[in-house]
Amino acid sequence: MSESLQTMTLADELDRVYAMVGGEQPEAVATEGTPSSVSRRPLDRVVTQFGLSDFERDLLLLCTGAALETRFLQACAIANGDDRASWPTFAMAMTQIDGAHWSALSRLHPLRYWRLVEEGPSQSLLQAPLKLDERILQYLLGVPSLDAVLEWLVRPLAAAEFNGLGEDARRIAAHWQRDSRRPAKPVVLLGSDPSAARRIFGEACGETDLLPFQLRAADLPTATIEREIAARHWTREAVLTGAALLLETSAADSAEVTAAAVAWVRSVQVPLAVLAEAGSAMEHVEGLPVRMAQPGPEDRKHLWLESLGAPGASLNGQLDRLVDAFRFDEGTIRLAALDVSSRQSAEDDGTLADALLQSCRDHARRPLEGLAQRIDPRARWEDMELPESQKETLRELMMHVRHRRRVNQDWGFSSRYARGTGLTALFAGPSGTGKTMAAEILAGELGLDLYQIDLAAIVSKYIGETEKNLKRVFDAAEQSGALLLFDEADALFGKRSEVKDSHDRYANLEVSYLLQRMESYSGIAILTTNMQRALDPAFLRRIRFIVQFPFPDEASRRQMWSRVFPSATPTEGLKPEQLAHLHVSGAVIRNIAMHAAYMAANDELPVRMSHIAAGVRTEYTKMDKILTPSETGGWI
Structure with missing residues (x-):
C-alpha cells in the first residue's frame, strides 16, 4: 500500500477485507456439493484462476470492502476528495494502490473481461463508480448461489441419476483429465436419448470431481451479444466452482437454434459435452465423439426391472413382450415405469401388466402425434x-x-x-x-x-x-x-x-x-x-x-350386403342376393348403406330396398357410372 493511503485508514480496511475473504472458507458456509478439487481459499482461487496481478487483486478487495462495509465507503469518499463520491474508481486505485498498471483497465484483461468488477455510468472510465459483481461477492463469502445471468439458463443435474461408471463415461473423464491444463475440446455424445446422455455425463463428472449442469440449446439466446455474455459468465462460473456442462440439442432444432449452439460451443472454454443426434449439424462439431448405443433387448429388460422394482420380476413373459414391442430409450422406460407406479398399487400381476401396457402406449404415442393419424382398430x-x-x-x-x-x-x-x-x-x-x-x-x-x-x-x-x-x-x-x-x-x-x-x-x-x-x-x-x-x-x-386384394365377386358382395347394417339398424325386405348384382367394392357398399340409413331415418321408416336404390343412384352419379339392367335386375 502507498503511504498516502495509510493516512486515510483505507489500508487497514483493505487488510481487514483480505482477512475476511482470503482465509480458509469455513465448513459451515461451503457450497453444498463443492468438489474437493475446488480451493477452499476463495480469494486465492480467483487470483490464480483468472491470473490477477497484485494490483488487480487489491482493486478487487477495494470493491469487496465497498460492498460490505459502510466505513469503507467513507474511506473511499476521503480518498476521492468528495463526500458524495463514496465509491471505488480506477482513478483512486491508480493513485492509492501500489503496483498500478494501465492494462488493468483493458477489456481484454481479467477484471473487465471476466466481469469481476462492473463500472457504472460516467463520462470517464477513470471516474466511473466500480462495483464488485454480485456472484463474485457471494463466492468470496462462501454463499451458495448461481450467477444471475445463468440461473434461468442452466440447471444442475441431480446426483441420484448417476449410479456407476461405464466405458463411455471413463473415456470422457480421461479426455477431461488429459486436457486439464488447456481448454478441452468438447465431447460430442452421438444419440437421441437425453436420459442416457445425462447419466453418462454425470458419471464422468463424478469421476473427475466436477459439478454437472445441463442446458437446452433451445434456451440459448440467439442474439450474439447476449449469448456471448452468457458464455463468458458460464466459463467464469465453471472455473470458480469446478463445473461441467451438458448442452442438449435436438434434430428438431431450428437453423437459428443450431447456429446459436455452435457459437456457444466455440465460446465456452471449460469441460463441455454436447448431445447431438446422428445426421444433425451438431454431429460435426469438432471434439471427442462418443457414440451412445441404443439399449438392446436385454438392456431394456434390465432397465424395466430396475425401474419397476420387485413387482416387475413377477411379469415374466409379459415383460418380454413389452421389451420387444416398445423399443424405448432409457429415459422413456423410466418415465413409463414411474407413471405406472404412481397410478397403481401393483398388487395384482394382471392389473400391473395392463397398466404397464397402457402406460407404454401413452408414451409411445407422443412422438407420432402431428406426423401421423392414429386409427382406433374396430374391424374384425x-x-x-x-x-x-x-x-x-x-x-x-x-x-x-x-x-x-x-x-x-x-x-x-x-x-x-x-x-x-x-x-x-x-x-x-x-x-x-x-x-x-x-x-x-x-x-x-x-x-x-x-x-x-x-x-x-x-x-x-x-x-x-x-x-x-x-x-x-x-x-x-x-x-x-x-x-x-x-x-x-x-x-x-x-x-x-x-x-x-x-x-x-x-x-x-x-x-x-x-x-x-x-x-x-x-x-x-x-x-x-x-x-x-x-x-x-x-x-x-x-x-x-x-x-x-381382388375386386369382390358376387358371392363376396352378397356376404357384405348381409352384414353391412349394424344389428341395431331397423331393416325391412332387404334382398342381399339382388344387391350382390351391383358391381361395386366393399367401400362403396358401405357408402350406399349409410346413405340409405339417413334416407330411412328421414322417412321415419326401416331401411328398405327403395332407400338403398336412392343410395345406389347417388353413388353411381358420384362415380360417373351408369347402372346396367343386369345390376338392377328389376328391383330399381
Whole structure:
C-alpha cells in the first residue's frame, strides 16, 4: 500500500477485507456439493484462476470492502476528495494502490473481461463508480448461489441419476483429465436419448470431481451479444466452482437454434459435452465423439426391472413382450415405469401388466402425434370378405410379428443380419377392397396402435425437409412398436425417373432415402396401393409380404350386403342376393348403406330396398357410372 493511503485508514480496511475473504472458507458456509478439487481459499482461487496481478487483486478487495462495509465507503469518499463520491474508481486505485498498471483497465484483461468488477455510468472510465459483481461477492463469502445471468439458463443435474461408471463415461473423464491444463475440446455424445446422455455425463463428472449442469440449446439466446455474455459468465462460473456442462440439442432444432449452439460451443472454454443426434449439424462439431448405443433387448429388460422394482420380476413373459414391442430409450422406460407406479398399487400381476401396457402406449404415442393419424382398430375378421389364400397370408404375417423376438434375438438372426429385421407388407388392389380394414384387423389382433401417415405433414416443398420428417416418423415408430400404414403408398414410393432437372434429382433422392430407411427399419409397416406397377421395383425386395386384394365377386358382395347394417339398424325386405348384382367394392357398399340409413331415418321408416336404390343412384352419379339392367335386375 502507498503511504498516502495509510493516512486515510483505507489500508487497514483493505487488510481487514483480505482477512475476511482470503482465509480458509469455513465448513459451515461451503457450497453444498463443492468438489474437493475446488480451493477452499476463495480469494486465492480467483487470483490464480483468472491470473490477477497484485494490483488487480487489491482493486478487487477495494470493491469487496465497498460492498460490505459502510466505513469503507467513507474511506473511499476521503480518498476521492468528495463526500458524495463514496465509491471505488480506477482513478483512486491508480493513485492509492501500489503496483498500478494501465492494462488493468483493458477489456481484454481479467477484471473487465471476466466481469469481476462492473463500472457504472460516467463520462470517464477513470471516474466511473466500480462495483464488485454480485456472484463474485457471494463466492468470496462462501454463499451458495448461481450467477444471475445463468440461473434461468442452466440447471444442475441431480446426483441420484448417476449410479456407476461405464466405458463411455471413463473415456470422457480421461479426455477431461488429459486436457486439464488447456481448454478441452468438447465431447460430442452421438444419440437421441437425453436420459442416457445425462447419466453418462454425470458419471464422468463424478469421476473427475466436477459439478454437472445441463442446458437446452433451445434456451440459448440467439442474439450474439447476449449469448456471448452468457458464455463468458458460464466459463467464469465453471472455473470458480469446478463445473461441467451438458448442452442438449435436438434434430428438431431450428437453423437459428443450431447456429446459436455452435457459437456457444466455440465460446465456452471449460469441460463441455454436447448431445447431438446422428445426421444433425451438431454431429460435426469438432471434439471427442462418443457414440451412445441404443439399449438392446436385454438392456431394456434390465432397465424395466430396475425401474419397476420387485413387482416387475413377477411379469415374466409379459415383460418380454413389452421389451420387444416398445423399443424405448432409457429415459422413456423410466418415465413409463414411474407413471405406472404412481397410478397403481401393483398388487395384482394382471392389473400391473395392463397398466404397464397402457402406460407404454401413452408414451409411445407422443412422438407420432402431428406426423401421423392414429386409427382406433374396430374391424374384425368377420367384417372382411377375402379369399382364403389371402387370409392365410395375413395370418402368417401375424405369426412373424408374434415370434420375431424368438427368431431375431434368441435364435440370433439380428446379430447375424443387422438390416432387414423389420416387417414390411404391401397390400395391393383396387380402391375400396379392404386394404385399410385389413391393417385395422392386424393392429387389433396384435394389440398394436395403428398410425396412418399424414402425407400433408410429411411431404415438404423445401429440399431435405421431407427426408427429415420421414426420419422422425420412422424413429418414433421404431420406439413405439406401432404399426405404420402408408395409404396410397405410390405417392411416396413411386419409381425413380430419368433426371431432366433439379426437381427430378431431388425427387429421386427422396425415394433413395426411403429405400435405405426401409432396409434398416426394424418395426412394422404396411403399404397400400391400387397402382402396384407405379412402385419402384427396388422396394419389392424389401417387402416381406405382398397381399393382393381382388375386386369382390358376387358371392363376396352378397356376404357384405348381409352384414353391412349394424344389428341395431331397423331393416325391412332387404334382398342381399339382388344387391350382390351391383358391381361395386366393399367401400362403396358401405357408402350406399349409410346413405340409405339417413334416407330411412328421414322417412321415419326401416331401411328398405327403395332407400338403398336412392343410395345406389347417388353413388353411381358420384362415380360417373351408369347402372346396367343386369345390376338392377328389376328391383330399381
